[in-house]
Amino acid sequence: xxxxxxxxxxxxxxxxxxxxxxxxxxxxxxxxxxxxxxxxxxxxxxxxxxxxxxxxxxxxxxxxxxxxxxxxxxxxxxxxxxxxxxxxxxxxxxxxxxxxxxxxxxxxxxxxxxxxxxxxxxxxxxxxxxxxxxxxxxxxxxxxxxxxxxxxxxxxxxxxxxxxxxxxxxxxxxxxxxxxxxxxxxxxxxxxxxxxxxxxxxxxxxxxxxxxxxxxxxxxxxxxxxxxxxxxxxxxxxxxxxxxxxxxxxxxxxxxxxxxxxxxxxxxxxxxxxxx
Amino acid sequence: xxxxxxxxxxxxxxxxxxxxxxxxxxxxxxxxxxxxxxxxxxxxxxxxxxxxxxxxxxxxxxxxxxxxxxxxxxxxxxxxxxxxxxxxxxxxxxxxxxxxxxxxxxxxxxxxxxxxxxxxxxxxxxxxxxxxxxxxxxxxxxxxxxxxxxxxxxxxxxxxxxxxxxxxxxxxxxxxxxxxxxxxxxxxxxxxxxxxxxxxxxxxxxxxxxxxxxxxxxxxxxxxxxxxxxxxxxxxxxxxxxxxxxxxxxxxxxxxxxxxxxxxxxxxxxxxxxxxxxxxxxxxxxxxxxxxxxxxxxxxxxxxxxxxxxxxxxxxxxxxxxxxxxxxxxxxxxxxxxxxxxxxxxxxxxxxxxxxxxxxxxxxxxxxxxxxxxxxxxxxxxxxxxxxxxxxxxxxxxxxxxxxxxxxxxx
Numbered sequence: 125x126x127x128x129x130x131x132x133x134x135x136x137x138x139x140x141x142x143x144x145x146x147x148x149x150x151x152x153x154x155x156x157x158x159x160x161x162x163x164x165x166x167x168x169x170x171x172x173x174x175x176x177x178x179x180x181x182x183x184x185x186x187x188x189x190x191x192x193x194x195x196x197x198x199x200x201x202x203x204x205x206x207x208x209x210x211x212x213x214x215x216x217x218x219x220x221x222x223x224x225x226x227x228x229x230x231x232x233x234x235x236x237x238x239x240x241x242x243x244x245x246x247x248x249x250x251x252x253x254x255x256x257x258x259x260x261x262x263x264x265x266x267x268x269x270x271x272x273x274x275x276x277x278x279x280x281x282x283x284x285x286x287x288x289x290x291x292x293x294x295x296x297x298x299x300x301x302x303x304x305x306x307x308x309x310x311x312x313x314x315x316x317x318x319x320x321x322x323x324x325x326x327x328x329x330x331x332x333x334x335x336x337x338x339x340x341x342x343x344x345x346x347x348x349x350x351x352x353x354x355x356x357x358x359x360x361x362x363x364x365x366x367x368x369x370x371x372x373x374x375x376x377x378x379x380x381x382x383x384x385x386x387x388x389x390x391x392x393x394x395x396x397x398x399x400x
Numbered sequence: 401x402x403x404x405x406x407x408x409x410x411x412x413x414x415x416x417x418x419x420x421x422x423x424x425x426x427x428x429x430x431x432x433x434x435x436x437x438x439x440x441x442x443x444x445x446x447x448x449x450x451x452x453x454x455x456x457x458x459x460x461x462x463x464x465x466x467x468x469x470x471x472x473x474x475x476x477x478x479x480x481x482x483x484x485x486x487x488x489x490x491x492x493x494x495x496x497x498x499x500x501x502x503x504x505x506x507x508x509x510x511x512x513x514x515x516x517x518x519x520x521x522x523x524x525x526x527x528x529x530x531x532x533x534x535x536x537x538x539x540x541x542x543x544x545x546x547x548x549x550x551x552x553x554x555x556x557x558x559x560x561x562x563x564x565x566x567x568x569x570x571x572x573x574x575x576x577x578x579x580x581x582x583x584x585x586x587x588x589x590x591x592x593x594x595x596x597x598x599x600x601x602x603x604x605x606x607x608x609x610x611x612x613x614x615x616x617x618x619x620x621x622x623x624x625x626x627x628x629x630x631x632x633x634x635x636x637x638x639x640x641x642x643x644x645x646x647x648x649x650x651x652x653x654x655x656x657x658x659x660x661x662x663x664x665x666x667x668x669x670x671x672x673x674x675x676x677x678x679x680x681x682x683x684x685x686x687x688x689x690x691x692x693x694x695x696x697x698x699x700x701x702x703x704x705x706x707x708x709x710x711x712x713x714x715x716x717x718x719x720x721x722x723x724x725x726x727x728x729x730x731x732x733x734x735x736x737x738x739x740x741x742x743x744x745x746x747x748x749x750x751x752x753x754x755x756x757x758x759x760x761x762x763x764x765x766x767x768x769x770x771x772x773x774x775x776x777x778x779x780x781x782x783x784x785x786x787x788x789x790x791x792x793x794x795x796x797x798x799x800x801x802x803x804x805x806x807x808x809x810x811x
Contacts, residue, residue: 178709179579179711180584180697182588182592182595183434183592196710202709203708226695227432230709231693233708254432254434254698257435258431259430259432277435279435281435281439301435305595310596
């Protein structure tokens with residue numbers, strides 16, 4: 125069983141939803157980013173998403189765009205992100221790690237060597253924003269061969285007729301983009317999620333994570349009362365950004381402040397179904 | 401010639417049959433967009449297939465091209481320029497005489513009719529030089545639709561007259577400061593807007609790039625350039641040109657000129673990219689000469705990128721060519737060898753700009769000045785009975801401030 129499947133099975137037994145924090149690799153620099161990554165499981169991350177910085181992040185709002193720019197200035201690359209995961213794995217063999225990013229750095233690396241090196245580094249799943257089901261054959265065969273889950277995005281615009289095509293060949297979990305928009309902007313209402321998540325469940329047995337616009341502990345708790353996991357990105361990165369000095373360098377409290385936010389989210393997510 | 405020629409159907413083995421069902425030209429093109437946009441891109445494809453089978457759509461477009469744009473645009477024998485260069489006979493396809501001063505309007509009218517068929521109530525666009533932004537703002541004024549144009553802050557600075565024109569036409573010009581503040585960044589921001597407003601918004605892309613079906617439909621709307629020129633040259637000279645030349649940023653004017661000639665092997669086709677400060681200066685926009693295949697803005701194509709697959713900033717004196725990618729059909733024609741792709745520097749374009757102005761009394765845009773720079777390189781070595789056809793795709797009024805600055809003149 126893959127790490128992702130094992131983790132969701134364990135959470136189901138425990139009767140609770142998952143918190144998936146997202147941080148950009150190398151934001152604000154390699155050392156701080158590695159320290160954050162290492163601290164996430166103890167702070168309450170059930171799975172971890174790592175963003176791979178790209179010059180042209182078309183699906184991202186201003187907060188993650190700025191994180192990407194800081195990371196690229198600090199020397200981020202796909203190769204560097206894989207090295208960070210390798211380092212993380214020496215201490216944590218269990219927490220699933222998902223890489224999220226854009227296709228071009230993967231094509232540049234080469235889809236086959238990338239899938240091989242990602243798996244060898246301890247990556248469990250891939251989310252490639254600009255690789256829809258129609259183009260998936262560029263990467264999917266290699267991901268499958270090396271045991272990486274391909275996690276597909278489903279959007280509010282993905283109708284019932286299209287859903288089977290998007291879900292075919294997805295594994296690990298399904299990532300529901302809860303709004304039509306970019307990261308860190310609008311939020312979906314509980315009513316919208318209550319309508320859309322059951323619609324998705326009719327088409328798939330996979331766990332469903334909800335992302336885009338999940339910002340506060342209260343929102344994360346609402347999400348896991350309907351779906352299986354909440355992805356929180358921009359609000360964590362906003363805390364990180366606010367903790368930096370004016371040149372964008374970390375201060376002594378940076379790591380602790382971000383991990384404290386993660387802990388607050390985790391606390392809320394873990395209490396969600398008990399409260400409900 | 402007063403009629404607008406209809407596109408001719410392509411035979412089975414034609415180079416004009418692309419793209420395939422997946423929107424690919426060979427290995428290039430495709431639909432690399434986020435899932436949120438994917439249903440929309442498929443809707444657009446269906447709407448376009450439906451429109452192009454509808455004679456009423458074609459009739460309305462032709463009527464607009466004739467009476468609103470002023471097509472067909474003239475074919476001009478540039479005899480003083482030909483004499484000055486001392487070789488081939490040079491003809492200009494004068495798309496700079498179109499309403500709004502460039503070829504961009506051909507595509508905008510086609511797409512605004514599509515947007516209306518699809519029931520969209522808001523239009524967005526990206527622009528570099530501002531020509532596409534002005535053309536989009538123009539058709540939005542004509543059809544009474546609200547319009548937002550994304551434009552990089554660097555381009556806003558160097559294309560002030562066009563920014564003002566867009567505002568006069570009622571468009572909102574939204575400045576984009578990310579990256580180098582040029583066309584690439586404007587396109588990112590337009591895509592973000594589209595994702596956030598998918599249900600009511602039509603994204604009117606200005607060049608033969610982006611996810612399928614954009615490269616195909618923009619090419620189809622621009623092919624009127626080559627169709628007309630072919631018929632006009634047959635009337636003037638009784639034959640095909642020996643060489644056809646056009647400048648390339650994303651490549652819409654070049655694709656419009658080249659496409660009707662792809663199956664005429666006697667016609668050499670030459671696309672001129674912007675070399676910027678020089679191909680190996682690190683300040684260039686020549687994606688085919690110095691890039692390699694990758695994925696950006698919805699399509700697989702040649703891109704300027706570093707070893708890690710990060711996209712590099714392009715550089716050109718011409719805002720309209722200042723883009724690190726190129727339309728996917730050009731990438732395919734490049735790999736096939738059917739079209740030759742060369743480059744002209746900022747300096748060469750400036751020299752050609754002045755040559756054209758003084759010999760022909762035509763102030764060209766800096767974009768086609770790149771095409772002319774290459775014409776000036778090859779014409780002298782050609783026999784006097786040889787014919788070069790060049791697309792003069794835009795007029796230079798918008799560029800006089802940039803040119804003045806480079807010539808050390810204060811206006």
